[in-house]
Amino acid sequence: MSFIKEAKTLMRQNVREYGMYIALAVIMIIFTITTDGLFISSRNISNLINMTGYIAVLAIGMTLVIVIRHIDLSVGFLSGFMGAICAIMMMQWGWSVWIAIPAVMIFGILIGCINGLLVAKLNIPAFVVTLAGWLIFRGLILWVTEETGTIVINNPTFNAIGNGFIPDIADVGFHLLTVILGVIGIAIFVWSEFRGRTVKQKYNFEVISMNIFILKLVFISAIMAYITWILAGYNGLSWTIVIVAVTAFVYHFIATKTILGRHIYALGGNPEAAKLSGVNVTKITVWVFCSMGMLSALSGVLFASRLQSATTTAGTLFELDAIAAAYVGGVSAAGGVGKVTGSLIGALVMSSLVSGMNLMGTGIYYQYIIRGAVLVLAVIFDVATRRTAAKAV
Amino acid sequence: MAKYILEMNHITKEFPGVKALNDVNFKVEEGEIHCLVGENGAGKSTLMKVLSGVYPHGAYQGDIVLNEETQKYTSVRDSEKAGIAIIYQELALIPDMAVYENIFLGHEIKKGAIIDWNETIVRSTKMLKKVKLNVNPAELIRNLGVGKQQLIEIAKALSKDVKLLILDEPTSALNENDSENLLLLLKELKTQGITSIMISHKLKEVISIADTVTILRDGKTICSLSAKNGEITENTIIKCMVGREIDNIYPGRDFKPAEETVLELKNWSGYDPAQGREIIKDVSLNVKKGEIVGIAGLMGAGRTELAQSIFGNPAGYRLKGELFIDGQKKQFNNTSDAIKAGIAYVTEDRKGNGLIxxxxxxxxxxxxxxxxxxxxxxxxxxxxxxxxxxxxxxxxxxxxxxxxxxxxxxxxxxxxxxxxxxxxxxPKILILDEPTRGIDVGAKYEIYTIMNDLIKQGMSIIMISSELPEILGMSDRVYVVSEGRIAGELPIEEATQEKIMAMATN
Incomplete structure (x- = not known):
């Protein structure tokens, strides 16, 4: 009895966060049914995640930009432009892929810095600065691809980033290394949850009861195991998944564990108070835009690699997909609220919709309308749950 | 006996935990200039909010009688219709609109469905003449000084056919010339039959202009003085304003500050480019180790600005003068520098810029x-x-x-x-800006005890407070700030509420 009661209160308190996971699950189940299981097939899930990659890294950076109450509209075409530059470096200048990729990432950081300085030093609204960037990078893509048109990339190492999978260690009918990594991942998750719980108990913090705790662990582990199994049944973990996972881990760590992260959230939560607490507002703002520039470059590399070419239209509407993913993932436009992991789930929700509707053969016009509706619903849900949460206290 | 244009009878307004107004009676005769005076938190603004309908009928007890008719306002609109206009300290003009657009904003002159701009400009010109302001009605508000903007607010009120004009500290942001102009205008309007209520902290102004002065303290009407009877003098007003009981809510301390100076300001001045005026004027002060220095003064006197200018100057004032910490000259580029040098600043507005x-x-x-x-x-x-x-x-x-x-x-x-x-x-130096505003007596006592503990550990405290009992109960030494200047320094033995108030209102 008390078990159900606790589950209920827990559900109420965390309805926003759980709601997103539930939404993702519901979307996946619906599409699995409507496509006779095609949606949940190993091949489709693997493709779906690869397709999400270049939006997911943008959404991660966008989370921090929105947390500090700004916006970056230039990321889409910046991503496309960086992809084109990377292609030119490798194909026309003959640079090695190991030099070209770091080079464009640094280039991305520099461009982000310019955005950040204009916003933080000259107090120009980010919307305007990055709208100008949107136009400029659109022009630059067309300029650098003017002679060649689409630049075909035939570098197998580079193309593996968007299409390849991690190597296997033995041939056993499924992808063994993926399974091993999955098991390690689950073990680390269970261990860190247990450790967090013990620490909380040590400081006399309220913890959820053991029953619920076990249930939560089993539930999440099962999902992780299932995804691992699906991926292992196809070609295993793709390089895109590895890159997105590492990026998400690093950003999650920065956001939750470091001084830098704390300053970012303090600045978003109350800029005046943050300033009076010794937070260097200019420095933090510039850093966040630099990181956004770097992730735009990474996104450009992922996309160019996926298409095995740099096209003249690369990056179109990426910025809006990334912003939508962040909002669906629970980032608040009022600032100071939003998780990197949330935006990642948000990106998955949006691309699941696209993938599922494509499999069902839904018309493209319906697709846009449905995605728009989901975005609005997510934000309405967000506002409503925040209000009930405020009332509950 | 002259006719009362306004009678506010037995007004009581309660907020959770506090009685902001307690059975207040406030009567204004037709055609007079009536000044409303009182310390910060005495209830003046609350009373005016009750009058203007910000707190609608039913949210308070008592009744409002205007021209012998009982009024029940449900919103500010209602009170405006009845001929009451309030001009707040923060002017409500739109900076990027022209003068004439602002004057008729909200009650535009229409010809059919569209605005009659020609008529608007003609009428605006008339209104501007009435307030003796010689500007082009097409000028943008942004390009005018605060003094002129203030007059435009009055013109706006006059355009609505106002009977009762209420001004909330109209001269606090004005220089002497503009202030004088404004007071003259009020006298002029009086001859035209317009009744004014003016809230003010500047006693000289009050004495020179008021026909009647009502003094509020702790949400009660304390006295009502009339010029006819020659009752309005600085002494009587101050006596009515202060005299709040100093109860035993201050923990005693058996601790004397050291001789060593930890912080010193010499000829410290600050110009605020955003307001376009000097907000700190030639301030020199010092703080000893283990000392609580009280900074008294009225709201808007520049105390918070002074504190922030010491604390790394986050608002970007243009500062002149010298700042010494432990005898060493320092210059801070941001708050982070100030924190490193051992200064901490607990803001006055903990929700706005203190906490996340x-x-x-x-x-x-x-x-x-x-x-x-x-x-x-x-x-x-x-x-x-x-x-x-x-x-x-x-x-x-x-x-x-x-x-x-x-x-x-x-x-x-x-x-x-x-x-x-x-x-x-x-920190070595802790600046507390209104440390006990809006908190209950028990929590206040705890804060005071903490302050005593801290100075015992060798910290120095600068306490900015509008509450005189608090200043007298906690400080070792008091500086009084008025209009950005240090108006006086008092050792605690010599400080009284009357002396401080006289300096602060001068």
Missing amino acids: LIQDVKQNISISNLKEIAKNGVINQNEEINIGNDYRQSLNIKTPSIAQTVGNLSGGNQQKVSVGKWLFAK
Whole structure:
């Protein structure tokens, strides 16, 4: 009895966060049914995640930009432009892929810095600065691809980033290394949850009861195991998944564990108070835009690699997909609220919709309308749950 | 007996926990200039909000009689219709609109469905003449000084056919010339039959202009003085304003400050480019080790600006003069520099710029000194929990857990979090700006006890306060600030409420 009661209160308190996971699950189940299981097939899930990659890294950076109450509209075409530059470096200048990729990432950081300085030093609204960037990078893509048109990339190492999978260690009918990594991942998750719980108990913090705790662990582990199994049944973990996972881990760590992260959230939560607490507002703002520039470059590399070419239209509407993913993932436009992991789930929700509707053969016009509706619903849900949460206290 | 244009009878207004107005009677004769005077928090603004319908009928007790008719306003619109206009300290003009657009904003002159701009300009010109302001009606508000803007507000009120004009500290942001002009205009309007109520802290102005003065203190009407009877003098007004009981809510201390000076300002001035005026004027002061220095003065006198100019100047004033910490000349480029030099500043507005309300107690405490609990930029979150619990205990912060969101705590506990946050930065000099505003007596006593403990440990405290009993009860020495200047310095033995108030209103 008390078990159900606790589950209920827990559900109420965390309805926003759980709601997103539930939404993702519901979307996946619906599409699995409507496509006779095609949606949940190993091949489709693997493709779906690869397709999400270049939006997911943008959404991660966008989370921090929105947390500090700004916006970056230039990321889409910046991503496309960086992809084109990377292609030119490798194909026309003959640079090695190991030099070209770091080079464009640094280039991305520099461009982000310019955005950040204009916003933080000259107090120009980010919307305007990055709208100008949107136009400029659109022009630059067309300029650098003017002679060649689409630049075909035939570098197998580079193309593996968007299409390849991690190597296997033995041939056993499924992808063994993926399974091993999955098991390690689950073990680390269970261990860190247990450790967090013990620490909380040590400081006399309220913890959820053991029953619920076990249930939560089993539930999440099962999902992780299932995804691992699906991926292992196809070609295993793709390089895109590895890159997105590492990026998400690093950003999650920065956001939750470091001084830098704390300053970012303090600045978003109350800029005046943050300033009076010794937070260097200019420095933090510039850093966040630099990181956004770097992730735009990474996104450009992922996309160019996926298409095995740099096209003249690369990056179109990426910025809006990334912003939508962040909002669906629970980032608040009022600032100071939003998780990197949330935006990642948000990106998955949006691309699941696209993938599922494509499999069902839904018309493209319906697709846009449905995605728009989901975005609005997510934000309405967000506002409503925040209000009930405020009332509950 | 002259006719009363306005009678406010037995007005009582309660907020949770406080009686802001307690059975206030306020009567204004037709055609007079009536000044409303009182300390900060005496209830003047609340009374005017009741009158203007900001607090609608039913939200208060008592009744309002205007021209012998009982009024029941449900909104500001109603009171405006009845001919009451209030001009607030913060002017409500749109900077990028022309003068004439502003004057008729909200009650545009229409010809059919469209605005008749020609008529608007003609009528605006008339209104401007009435307030003796010689500007082009097409000029943008942005290009006019505060003094002229103030007059335009009055023109706007006149255009609505106002009978009762209320001005909330109209001269606080004006220079002497503009102030004088404004007072002359009020006298002129009086001859045209317009009744004015003026809230003011500047007693000289009050004495020169008022026909009647009503003094509020702690939400009650204390006295009503009339010029006809020659009752309006500085002494009587001050006597009515102060004289609040100093109850025994201040913990005693058996501790004398050291001789050593920790902070000194010499000829310190500050110009605020945003307001376009000097807000700190040639201030020299010093603070000794283990001393509580009280900074008294009225709201808007420049006390907060002074504090912030010392604390790394986050608002970007143009500063002149010298600042010494422990005898060494210092210059801070940002708040971070000031924190490093051992200064901490607990803001007056803890919700606005003091705390991050959506974050929890421990995060708010640690923010000012994260380096202390971090290694290579990574925060040791267990240590953070320890620190949070330490301050929760030592400051007696009442919260279910240090993981509680600060926005959910009571005012007193929020204030303790604010103090805790700055104690964690381990300052030598702690500036407290209105440390007990809006918190209950019990929490006040706790804050005072904490202050005593801190100076015993060798910290120095600068306490800015509008509450005279608090200044007298806690300080070792008092500086009185008035219009950005130090109007006087008093050792605690010589300080009285009357002396301080006389300096502050001068």
